Amino acid sequence: MTSTDGSESPTAAMTPRRRDRPAPAGTVRRFTRAETWVHRSLAWLMGVCAFTAAALYLPPLAEIVGRRRLVVTVHEWSGILLPVPLVLGLVSRAYRADTSRLGRFFPHDWTWLRIAVRRRRRDSRYAGKFNAGQKLYAAFAVGAILIMIGTGLIMWFPRLSPLVWRTGATFVHDWLALLIAAVIGGHVWLAASDPEARRGLRTGRVSHWWARREHPLWRIEAPAPRTSTRARSAPRSEAPSAPDAPPASGGPDDAGIR
Amino acid sequence: MDNHTADPPAAAPGGDAGPGSRPGREPEQDNEEGRGSPVGRRVVLGMLGLGAVGVGVGGALQGRLDSVLAAVSAKDPTGVTGLLPGGGGFRFYSVSDSIPHRSESDYRLTVGGLVDKPASYRLSDLRALPQTRLVRDVQCVTGWRVPKTAFSGVRLSTLLDAAGVKDPGTAVHFTCFDGVYTESLTLAQARRTDMLVALTMNDKPVTSAHGGPVRLYAAPMYFYKSAKWLSGITVTKKVERGYWENYGYDVDGWVGKSNGRHDAPTS
Numbered sequence: 001m002t003s004t005d006g007s008e009s010p011t012a013a014m015t016p017r018r019r020d021r022p023a024p025a026g027t028v029r030r031f032t033r034a035e036t037w038v039h040r041s042l043a044w045l046m047g048v049c050a051f052t053a054a055a056l057y058l059p060p061l062a063e064i065v066g067r068r069r070l071v072v073t074v075h076e077w078s079g080i081l082l083p084v085p086l087v088l089g090l091v092s093r094a095y096r097a098d099t100s101r102l103g104r105f106f107p108h109d110w111t112w113l114r115i116a117v118r119r120r121r122r123d124s125r126y127a128g129k130f131n132a133g134q135k136l137y138a139a140f141a142v143g144a145i146l147i148m149i150g151t152g153l154i155m156w157f158p159r160l161s162p163l164v165w166r167t168g169a170t171f172v173h174d175w176l177a178l179l180i181a182a183v184i185g186g187h188v189w190l191a192a193s194d195p196e197a198r199r200g201l202r203t204g205r206v207s208h209w210w211a212r213r214e215h216p217l218w219r220i221e222a223p224a225p226r227t228s229t230r231a232r233s234a235p236r237s238e239a240p241s242a243p244d245a246p247p248a249s250g251g252p253d254d255a256g257i258r
Numbered sequence: 259m260d261n262h263t264a265d266p267p268a269a270a271p272g273g274d275a276g277p278g279s280r281p282g283r284e285p286e287q288d289n290e291e292g293r294g295s296p297v298g299r300r301v302v303l304g305m306l307g308l309g310a311v312g313v314g315v316g317g318a319l320q321g322r323l324d325s326v327l328a329a330v331s332a333k334d335p336t337g338v339t340g341l342l343p344g345g346g347g348f349r350f351y352s353v354s355d356s357i358p359h360r361s362e363s364d365y366r367l368t369v370g371g372l373v374d375k376p377a378s379y380r381l382s383d384l385r386a387l388p389q390t391r392l393v394r395d396v397q398c399v400t401g402w403r404v405p406k407t408a409f410s411g412v413r414l415s416t417l418l419d420a421a422g423v424k425d426p427g428t429a430v431h432f433t434c435f436d437g438v439y440t441e442s443l444t445l446a447q448a449r450r451t452d453m454l455v456a457l458t459m460n461d462k463p464v465t466s467a468h469g470g471p472v473r474l475y476a477a478p479m480y481f482y483k484s485a486k487w488l489s490g491i492t493v494t495k496k497v498e499r500g501y502w503e504n505y506g507y508d509v510d511g512w513v514g515k516s517n518g519r520h521d522a523p524t525s
Contacts, residue, residue, distance in 0.1 A: 171316025
């Protein structure tokens with residue numbers, strides 16, 4: 001699986017090439033630099049936001065950190081800036097493509113979810129580029145950020161709303177914060193147990209074997225071909241490759257998939 | 259939740275066996291072309307709806323939760339419930355960078371400004387004065403309330419009378435040995451019988467984290483009025499705004515009648 005980080009045109013626009021550095025053998029591009037940047041910025045902002053939240057909220061930490069007014073200011077601004085990388089990312093076509101991937105469920109996603117709920121396991125056979133859990137996590141993150149900003153603004157500018165709203169906003173902000181802490185904890189836990197997934201977000205590339213194992217329904221845009229023959233570029237996997245698979249040109253080959 | 263088709267694992271994942279379905283193609287194809295169902299959008303919109311409902315009814319819900327959590331946390335040896343929103347107990351708020359410490363030997367409370375006899379009290383001096391014990395709820399302006407907390411100490415009026423307020427004095431300004439926090443009361447407010455220079459909290463010396471060894475306890479007001487780490491009492495001509503009051507908090511911080519809140523009075 002040597003790779004030249006394909007110079008094929010279809011994905012060239014989505015994949016900023018670093019020509020000086022040949023792509024590692026046997027890897028495929030999962031994220032562009034724009035996408036890893038979005039993730040990293042969001043992670044830092046969320047980290048600051050969560051740490052300052054903890055410093056405001058947990059008495060032992062508050063006693064160590066103190067400086068309440070400063071911490072409040074940092075918390076407010078790191079929170080309000082959370083959507084900025086998400087919005088800036090939209091200039092990237094790859095990012096836009098991935099957001100629409102994340103936002104939509106296909107039948108195999110429901111299967112994944114059902115197996116996850118009923119049998120308590122993540123069945124990667126039913127995963128596209130993102131599995132249903134990742135899709136739900138992304139949607140949860142967007143919803144949670146919007147709610148936290150909305151309720152946060154109500155508390156930030158207390159004179160603009162009646163008291164019942166402020167109490168309600170505090171209620172929502174506090175409890176959702178606990179839920180977010182738990183969900184982010186799960187996110188970090190899963191990331192910690194999968195070095196290859198982390199590598200994907202660090203370098204933008206993942207091993208081919210990993211992509212086939214964890215995201216078999218993901219048609220990789222720029223497969224690293226061993227030969228020039230497209231049909232042979234399909235990696236070996238447990239499932240036999242389809243000899244009659246149409247070329248991966250994004251053509252109308254999904255007639256039966258709707 | 260429309261597209262919830264129940265295809266068994268053996269079936270082609272994602273394939274609805276339409277005319278174009280081919281056996282064995284599924285592992286090779288990105289089956290995420292086409293429309294799918296906009297679950298992401300639904301989750302986000304659903305969350306926003308729930309959030310709005312939560313803002314609407316949260317006040318009432320939290321009130322009910324508070325009483326449940328207070329009952330639970332009273333029997334919770336781990337203290338975990340204290341970390342839940344509204345789980346009872348005090349939250350630590352400090353605007354300074356660390357907890358300042360003063361001990362028996364280096365603590366001093368000065369009384370000055372527009373008075374006849376400025377004074378400086380050591381802890382033992384304060385303990386020697388008549389003590390008053392109050393048991394009231396503590397209400398923070400951010401919403402949390404701790405029921406039935408005992409404070410005892412010297413009435414503010416005792417110290418003011420001992421110093422002898424001069425005529426132009428109409429207000430009292432408080433400074434703290436954290437070097438940052440300040441507070442103020444009008445003279446009339448300061449002379450109330452439920453305004454204490456507190457030495458104990460729940461019948462133990464006030465800890466450093468709670469503002470010890472000496473803090474103000476303004477029972478009828480929101481807790482930001484009860485300055486921690488009290489070190490100076492100055493009688494002034496007019497009210498000088500305190501720390502939070504410079505950021506918009508009400509100077510007359512009566513519980514239930516200020517800061518746009520309607521909590522039950524504490525005193």
